[in-house]
Amino acid sequence: MEVVIASGPEHAGSIGADLVDAQLARNPASNIGLATGSSPLPLYRELIERCSAGRLSFEQARAFLLDEYVGLPDDHPESYRRFIERELTSQIDLPSSALAGPDGSMAGLPTAGARYEQLIEQAGGIDLQILGIGSNGHIGFNEPTSSLMSRTRSKMLTETTRRDNARFFGGDLELVPHHTVTQGIGTILDARHVVLIATGSSKARPVHLMVEGPLTAMVPASALQLHPHATIILDEESAADLVTAAYHREAYSQRPTGR
Numbered sequence: 641m642e643v644v645i646a647s648g649p650e651h652a653g654s655i656g657a658d659l660v661d662a663q664l665a666r667n668p669a670s671n672i673g674l675a676t677g678s679s680p681l682p683l684y685r686e687l688i689e690r691c692s693a694g695r696l697s698f699e700q701a702r703a704f705l706l707d708e709y710v711g712l713p714d715d716h717p718e719s720y721r722r723f724i725e726r727e728l729t730s731q732i733d734l735p736s737s738a739l740a741g742p743d744g745s746m747a748g749l750p751t752a753g754a755r756y757e758q759l760i761e762q763a764g765g766i767d768l769q770i771l772g773i774g775s776n777g778h779i780g781f782n783e784p785t786s787s788l789m790s791r792t793r794s795k796m797l798t799e800t801t802r803r804d805n806a807r808f809f810g811g812d813l814e815l816v817p818h819h820t821v822t823q824g825i826g827t828i829l830d831a832r833h834v835v836l837i838a839t840g841s842s843k844a845r846p847v848h849l850m851v852e853g854p855l856t857a858m859v860p861a862s863a864l865q866l867h868p869h870a871t872i873i874l875d876e877e878s879a880a881d882l883v884t885a886a887y888h889r890e891a892y893s894q895r896p897t898g899r
């Protein structure tokens with residue numbers, strides 16, 4: 641894992657934006673995987689700014705959501721499709737038809753996973769996947785004990801995750817859906833480059849377990865230890881529990897360029 645310790649969330653966002661920028665420079669028709677949650681928001685703001693300034697274009701790109709709640713009406717402001725449209729894709733030049741996400745409708749549930757896997761495969765796979773991490777170490781909505789080889793499927797949320805996400809539903813736990821459709825851990829590991837952003841002190845423990853803990857289904861993000869190209873962007877607070885922080889700082893400052 642390449643671990644980068646930024647000076648704060650905005651700096652983390654700009655380092656993440658540089659990676660997206662480099663990917664689109666290599667291939668303007670890249671497939672970019674998008675995560676929701678608060679952690680990638682500074683990165684998304686930076687992408688919007690660069691697009692508005694004409695320094696970056698998503699015109700030929702495609703975007704794929706990481707996960708979606710089950711059973712929210714299409715126009716619900718907290719569905720992940722609406723979230724990502726509001727926070728990013730409506731403010732950049734990505735064509736609206738180029739945004740795809742898992743089908744979170746009740747009717748579509750039995751086949752939602754297989755259909756989404758097929759869609760990603762037919763598009764040629766995800767080139768760069770943006771991720772956050774849950775306070776319990778989840779990625780996407782792959783809760784602890786998820787199979788490390790899982791593919792896109794429906795998952796039930798833990799109470800911890802529903803409580804964490806209640807802030808997006810006016811603080812009312814009852815309004816947070818119980819079920820989701822999420823890319824599996826195996827699906828995420830298939831992305832050619834994974835960029836995970838974690839900021840703030842509530843992420844210090846899951847970050848420590850992801851980077852330094854054993855590979856275990858109890859910490860789904862630890863599966864990224866298996867990925868050949870995973871970049872973990874932290875701030876000082878989320879890096880606070882890393883025993884290897886000094887090593888990562890030095891490795892990053894002396895990194896070979898061109899990657």
Ligand code: GLP
Pocket residue numbers: 675676677678679680706707771772773774775779780781801805
């Ligand atoms: C949700 C999303 C995850 C995200 C996590 C962390 O559970 N499904 O993709 O990483 O929240 O969110 P935040 O960045 O707001 O802490």
